[in-house]
Amino acid sequence: MDNGSSVQRVTASLREVAGTLPAGAKLPSSRRLVADLGVGPVTVQRAIDALVADGTVVTRPGAGTFVARSHRTVTVDTDWQRVALGASPVRTEGVLAALTVPSHDVLDMARGYLDLSLQPSSRLASAMARAARRPEAWTVPPPAGVPELRTWFAQQLGADRDDVFITPGGQGALSTVLRSIVPAGSPVLVAVPSYPGVISLLRSAGLVPVPVPTDADGVRPELLERAFEQSGARLLYLQPTYANPDGSVLSTDRRRPVLEIAARAGAFIVEDDFARWLGHGPTTSPSLLRDDTDGRVITVNSLSKVSGPSLRVGCVVARGPVARRIAGLSFVDHLIVARPLQEAAVELVTGAGWNAHLRGLSAALGARLDALSTALARELPECSWPRPRGGFSLWLRLPRGVDDLEVARRTRERGLAVGPGRHYVVAEEDAAHLRLCYAAITEQQIPAAVKVLAASL
Amino acid sequence: MDNGSSVQRVTASLREVAGTLPAGAKLPSSRRLVADLGVGPVTVQRAIDALVADGTVVTRPGAGTFVARSHRTVTVDTDWQRVALGASPVRTEGVLAALTVPSHDVLDMARGYLDLSLQPSSRLASAMARAARRPEAWTVPPPAGVPELRTWFAQQLGADRDDVFITPGGQGALSTVLRSIVPAGSPVLVAVPSYPGVISLLRSAGLVPVPVPTDADGVRPELLERAFEQSGARLLYLQPTYANPDGSVLSTDRRRPVLEIAARAGAFIVEDDFARWLGHGPTTSPSLLRDDTDGRVITVNSLSKVSGPSLRVGCVVARGPVARRIAGLSFVDHLIVARPLQEAAVELVTGAGWNAHLRGLSAALGARLDALSTALARELPECSWPRPRGGFSLWLRLPRGVDDLEVARRTRERGLAVGPGRHYVVAEEDAAHLRLCYAAITEQQIPAAVKVLAASL
Numbered sequence: 049m050d051n052g053s054s055v056q057r058v059t060a061s062l063r064e065v066a067g068t069l070p071a072g073a074k075l076p077s078s079r080r081l082v083a084d085l086g087v088g089p090v091t092v093q094r095a096i097d098a099l100v101a102d103g104t105v106v107t108r109p110g111a112g113t114f115v116a117r118s119h120r121t122v123t124v125d126t127d128w129q130r131v132a133l134g135a136s137p138v139r140t141e142g143v144l145a146a147l148t149v150p151s152h153d154v155l156d157m158a159r160g161y162l163d164l165s166l167q168p169s170s171r172l173a174s175a176m177a178r179a180a181r182r183p184e185a186w187t188v189p190p191p192a193g194v195p196e197l198r199t200w201f202a203q204q205l206g207a208d209r210d211d212v213f214i215t216p217g218g219q220g221a222l223s224t225v226l227r228s229i230v231p232a233g234s235p236v237l238v239a240v241p242s243y244p245g246v247i248s249l250l251r252s253a254g255l256v257p258v259p260v261p262t263d264a265d266g267v268r269p270e271l272l273e274r275a276f277e278q279s280g281a282r283l284l285y286l287q288p289t290y291a292n293p294d295g296s297v298l299s300t301d302r303r304r305p306v307l308e309i310a311a312r313a314g315a316f317i318v319e320d321d322f323a324r325w326l327g328h329g330p331t332t333s334p335s336l337l338r339d340d341t342d343g344r345v346i347t348v349n350s351l352s353k354v355s356g357p358s359l360r361v362g363c364v365v366a367r368g369p370v371a372r373r374i375a376g377l378s379f380v381d382h383l384i385v386a387r388p389l390q391e392a393a394v395e396l397v398t399g400a401g402w403n404a405h406l407r408g409l410s411a412a413l414g415a416r417l418d419a420l421s422t423a424l425a426r427e428l429p430e431c432s433w434p435r436p437r438g439g440f441s442l443w444l445r446l447p448r449g450v451d452d453l454e455v456a457r458r459t460r461e462r463g464l465a466v467g468p469g470r471h472y473v474v475a476e477e478d479a480a481h482l483r484l485c486y487a488a489i490t491e492q493q494i495p496a497a498v499k500v501l502a503a504s505l
Numbered sequence: 506m507d508n509g510s511s512v513q514r515v516t517a518s519l520r521e522v523a524g525t526l527p528a529g530a531k532l533p534s535s536r537r538l539v540a541d542l543g544v545g546p547v548t549v550q551r552a553i554d555a556l557v558a559d560g561t562v563v564t565r566p567g568a569g570t571f572v573a574r575s576h577r578t579v580t581v582d583t584d585w586q587r588v589a590l591g592a593s594p595v596r597t598e599g600v601l602a603a604l605t606v607p608s609h610d611v612l613d614m615a616r617g618y619l620d621l622s623l624q625p626s627s628r629l630a631s632a633m634a635r636a637a638r639r640p641e642a643w644t645v646p647p648p649a650g651v652p653e654l655r656t657w658f659a660q661q662l663g664a665d666r667d668d669v670f671i672t673p674g675g676q677g678a679l680s681t682v683l684r685s686i687v688p689a690g691s692p693v694l695v696a697v698p699s700y701p702g703v704i705s706l707l708r709s710a711g712l713v714p715v716p717v718p719t720d721a722d723g724v725r726p727e728l729l730e731r732a733f734e735q736s737g738a739r740l741l742y743l744q745p746t747y748a749n750p751d752g753s754v755l756s757t758d759r760r761r762p763v764l765e766i767a768a769r770a771g772a773f774i775v776e777d778d779f780a781r782w783l784g785h786g787p788t789t790s791p792s793l794l795r796d797d798t799d800g801r802v803i804t805v806n807s808l809s810k811v812s813g814p815s816l817r818v819g820c821v822v823a824r825g826p827v828a829r830r831i832a833g834l835s836f837v838d839h840l841i842v843a844r845p846l847q848e849a850a851v852e853l854v855t856g857a858g859w860n861a862h863l864r865g866l867s868a869a870l871g872a873r874l875d876a877l878s879t880a881l882a883r884e885l886p887e888c889s890w891p892r893p894r895g896g897f898s899l900w901l902r903l904p905r906g907v908d909d910l911e912v913a914r915r916t917r918e919r920g921l922a923v924g925p926g927r928h929y930v931v932a933e934e935d936a937a938h939l940r941l942c943y944a945a946i947t948e949q950q951i952p953a954a955v956k957v958l959a960a961s962l
Contacts, residue, residue: 101652103666109857116656116666126800126825132739132771133686133826138833147648147841161645169640176637176845180630186813188618191604199560199573209560209573216673216817220839229590232689232711249837254689282589314589343583356643358844360673368583369590376595380706381838382677384604387815388633389843400566 054087058095061085066104066115075105075113139251142244142471143219150465155497156488158465160292160441161357163488166412168405171396172356179391189214189387192375193363196394201363205321205347206338211367213375216385217360218322218350223249224381225346225364226285228374229316230255235279239267241443241472241481243292243320246285257474260284262291264434266298269305276313283316288336290323293472293483294443295436303339310344316370319347325354325406327438328414343368351393354409361385361393413440416486416494423498428505440487443469445479450505452480458504464497511544515552518542523561523572532562532570596708599701599928600676607922612954613945615922617749617898618814620945623869625862628853629813636848646671646844648836650820653851658820662778662804663795668824670832673842674817675779675807680706681838682803682821683742685831686773687712692736696724698900698929698938700749700777703742714931717741719748721891723755726762733770740773745793747780750929750940751900752893760796767801773827776804782811782863784895785871800825808850811866818842818850870897873943873951880955885962897944900926902936907962909937915961921954 058081066075076084081092096113099105107113150156156163179185192198193214202209215221226246230236232254238247240259250257258279260272266288275281286306288298298306310317319336337347343366350362366374396402420442421435433444446452452468459466469481482501489497515538523532533541538549553570556562564570607613613620636642649655650671659666672678683703687693689711695704697716707714715736717729723745732738743763745755755763767774776793794804800823807819823831853859877899878892889902903909909925916923926938939958946954 100656103652103656106656106660107855109855117660124798124800124824126827128771129773129800129825129827132773133830136830136833137688138685138830138837140833140836143836143840144648147645147836149645159645164640164644167643169643172643173637177634180633180637180849183621183626186624186626186629186815187621188604188606188616188814191601195558195560199557199563203563203574216677216839216843219837220673223838228595231594245837245840252834252837314585316586316589341581343581343586357645357841358643360839360841360843367581368586370583370586373590373593373595376593376597377709379597379600379604380595380676380702380709381680382673382817383600383702384814384817386673386817386843386846389846392637398564398566 054091055094055098058085058087058091059098062095062099063104066099069115071115071117073115075115077112137252137254139248141248143248145244145467145471153463155464155493155500157484157486157497158467159488160485161353161487162409163490165490166409167356168396168401169356171399171401171405172359172392175395175399176388176392178395180388182391185388185391187387189384189390191379191384193385194387194390194394196398197361197390198363200394200397201349201365204324205335205349205365207347207365211365211371213364213366213371213378214385214390215362215364215378216382217352218320218348218362219245220360220382221348221350221362221364222246222318222320224378225318225348225374226250226255226283227253228377229370230283234283235281237272237275237279237281237284238474239284239286239291240474241293241469242285242287244471246320247474259474262294262296264296266291266296266302267306269302269309272306273309276309276315282314283318284310285318285320286336287320287322289321289333290326290436290438292323292439293441293467294434295439295441296434297333297437298336300333303336307336307339307344311342317345319345321347321349322353323439324349326409326413326440328410328417329437332438337365343370346370346374351397354406355396359389359393359396361389413486416489416491417442419491419494420484420486420498423495427498427502441483441485444482444484446481447505448479450480452482455482455504459500462500462504464500466501511548512551512555515542515544515548516555519552519556520561523556526572528572528574530572532572534569594709594711596705598705600705602701602924602928610920612921612950612957614941614943614954615924616945617942618810618944619866620947622947623866624813625853625858626813628856628858628862629816629849632852632856633845633849635852637845639848642845642848644844646841646847648841649832650842651844651847651851653855654818654847655820657851657854658806658822661781662792662806662822664804664822668822668828670821670823670828670835671842671847672819672821672835673839674809675777675805675819676702677817677839678805678807678819678821679703679775679777681835682775682805682831683707683712683740684710685834686827687740691740692738694729694732694736694738694741695931696741696743696748697931698750698926699742699744701928703777704931716931719751719753721753723748723753723759724763726759726766729763730766733766733772739771740775741767742775742777743793744777744779746778746790747783747893747895749780749896750898750924751891752896752898753891754790754894755793757790760793764793764796764801768799774802776802778804778806779810780896781806783866783870783897785867785874786894789895794822800827803827803831808854811863812853816846816850816853818846870943873897873946873948874899876948876951877941877943877955880952884955884959898940898942901939901941903938904962905936907937909939912939912961916957919957919961921957923958
């Protein structure tokens with residue numbers, strides 16, 4: 049038989065064997081192992097794959113499987129580096145949370161990526177297989193990106209194709225854009241709570257995030273105006289559509305004031321539109337870009353949230369001289385975006401199944417949110433939260449005196465991963481929050497997860 | 506019949522038709538066009554593909570082909586941006602040269618990427634097809650990279666897998682690494698002539714490149730020591746193996762002194778090892794990393810030069826605290842490296858055909874260099890050049906008083922693209938140079954190209 053447990057057993061015994069052999073020693077042939085261990089060839093192969101994956105052995109096609117050279121044992125003295133490097137400007141707390149994949153027995157309400165059940169995995173695979181077969185697939189793409197992909201983003205966002213620049217994912221786009229506009233040391237207004245990846249990259253680039261409060265209708269215009277005056281900032285970072293973490297939408301009546309306030313400040317607005325296709329309702333408000341009349345709004349978008357985290361394809365829409373500066377820094381930062389990813393993205397989003405995928409995704413996220421709201425209302429009457437209009441995270445306000453890190457630690461002990469709210473703000477807040485993400489947890493798991501949360505409070 | 510010219514003809518007439526219709530109007534069906542234009546369905550399809558590619562039309566699967574919304578006609582006043590942005594710190598001259606693909610009738614001795622004939626295109630395609638099929642292919646990879654790929658790079662460079670960090674190509678790696686180590690405003694020693702992409706990114710990051718002369722044996726130790734003393738730099742950028750543009754190798758007897766001089770300065774050495782597999786001879790000198798005893802050398806490598814420019818996969822090897830800082834900034838810069846690219850890279854470099862590819866590549870580059878040297882000796886006796894030991898570019902010293910930009914302009918008029926030398930240096934030089942790249946020109950084209958060059962001098 050050939051199941052997970054037998055693979056684990058064979059993996060363990062092979063690792064033991066490898067441990068007794070010197071680096072470079074050859075392991076018995078697969079055929080031999082099949083005979084000795086009394087398992088199927090598939091089991092042996094999967095065990096060897098696991099050992100290759102963790103670096104225990106290496107396989108040389110045609111030659112066999114060999115014990116890998118052991119990891120570093122002698123520790124070199126690198127203390128001189130600590131003097132040379134000095135204090136670190138790099139901040140990663142928030143970013144890494146999005147990347148850590150908890151073990152399978154943990155309920156995951158921390159990770160900001162769709163679980164496999166919501167990813168169009170097979171469509172991605174066939175899209176990439178088609179894209180990679182083209183002879184030009186591995187050549188240098190047009191520097192601004194593959195035309196079909198630029199055209200598609202332009203149509204989705206109400207832009208002109210010439211103003212669309214393809215980037216390696218949303219984070220890469222934001223990093224390049226935010227470093228393009230103002231020099232290090234400059235203040236940058238950030239509507240809070242907000243995406244930790246941007247707070248991290250602003251600080252890492254020597255920029256100074258200045259918080260601007262939001263409510264259920266998005267950023268508050270009167271406080272935005274005050275923040276511009278007080279800080280002299282010339283850049284505002286905003287998530288008008290389904291903001292991370294609270295799922296709010298900038299209301300229609302605030303869009304014009306926000307643009308006018310930025311105009312008076314002579315400032316750019318970076319619109320992070322990452323969640324455009326993650327709405328729960330039938331309609332989605334247009335990008336702020338559509339209301340822009342003077343090239344003030346720079347819109348960043350990405351496909352990784354709506355398809356799979358490894359489809360590192362995004363775009364920047366910018367008009368005027370700033371578009372050239374962003375493109376220039378993008379070339380300097382990473383030359384080009386891998387053409388196969390761009391072509392696969394085109395195949396995916398222009399393929400027949402795409403709209404069906406979006407409808408299914410919207411329904412699934414809506415159902416998860418309903419389950420989460422119901423469970424929270426039942427289990428945590430002392431907590432409050434604005435209902436997200438889209439996206440896949442809920443911003444839970446904790447009772448006074450409760451510490452978010454402490455709660456996150458307790459839930460983790462009980463097998464639930466949640467996001468401590470402090471990573472989503474840039475200054476002291478009146479109340480602590482938790483970010484509850486329903487991208488990677490199923491509807492069925494949610495009641496149990498909320499019970500764990502209640503028990504941890 | 507169905508050849509290129511008929512495709513062009515059909516494309517042209519369809520573009521004309523689209524021009525007469527309003528945005529959103531539907532084009533006749535493919536069947537109809539086949540009948541009306543008297544060509545095969547393949548021809549019609551390829552014509553429509555061309556129009557989609559240039560944004561003239563869009564196709565909606567199942568619905569048909571429609572005229573795309575026309576590009577921006579109203580020009581918005583964006584002059585306010587010029588005040589808001591101020592002078593640009595972004596420098597791209599050199600970088601863009603590597604990306605521009607000249608038209609087919611131009612002999613290309615400018616582009617630094619292998620032409621299709623030397624790229625393992627079919628192997629890349631099948632490697633990616635296999636990689637993209639795995640269910641986990643589109644999920645979040647381990648933050649430091651796919652283990653098999655880290656193990657492979659470690660074995661190639663003589664490092665430990667734990668010290669290898671996977672990056673989105675060499676440029677992305679260099680951008681993150683060079684911004685990780687010293688703050689903006691710091692001097693950075695650069696062995697010149699050197700890769701324009703690094704000179705551009707240093708300047709764009711507000712770092713100050715300080716030139717250190719090289720000769721046929723690589724960087725000159727006594728001048729390196731002087732440069733460290735004079736500048737107070739704590740970072741040196743070096744290409745010890747097959748430097749771009751002159752193909753030089755840091756000689757064995759200089760490796761120890763270079764490491765000791767850097768140690769006395771308390772400085773890091775960034776080893777750009779991009780050309781490791783592009784040697785023309787039977788052996789390649791080991792990476793400088795192998796001689797490093799205290800985590801001083803940070804080695805950057807990439808697969809794009811030896812496979813295809815769109816395989817955006819590279820790595821950083823670093824030991825000690827600096828490794829964590831680099832990893833942190835890499836997450837902030839672009840979160841992760843697309844897993845399908847990493848898995849495809851593993852399939853490619855561990856596949857049976859890889860070594861054969863490397864042998865064929867080395868032989869082809871060597872033959873191209875022989876043809877180039879012979880033609881230069883015959884046509885340009887007044888010019889001199891060191892014979893490259895590897896890589897795919899030759900550094901041609903022009904006669905006194907000859908201007909590199911002017912020569913490049915003249916050759917371009919005659920159908921030959923070459924690289925002006927000034928993009929490869931950071932200060933005034935005694936003589937002007939041209940970079941002659943033989944990555945994208947065939948052995949047969951070389952004599953004609955050199956004749957054009959001679960005629961342009």
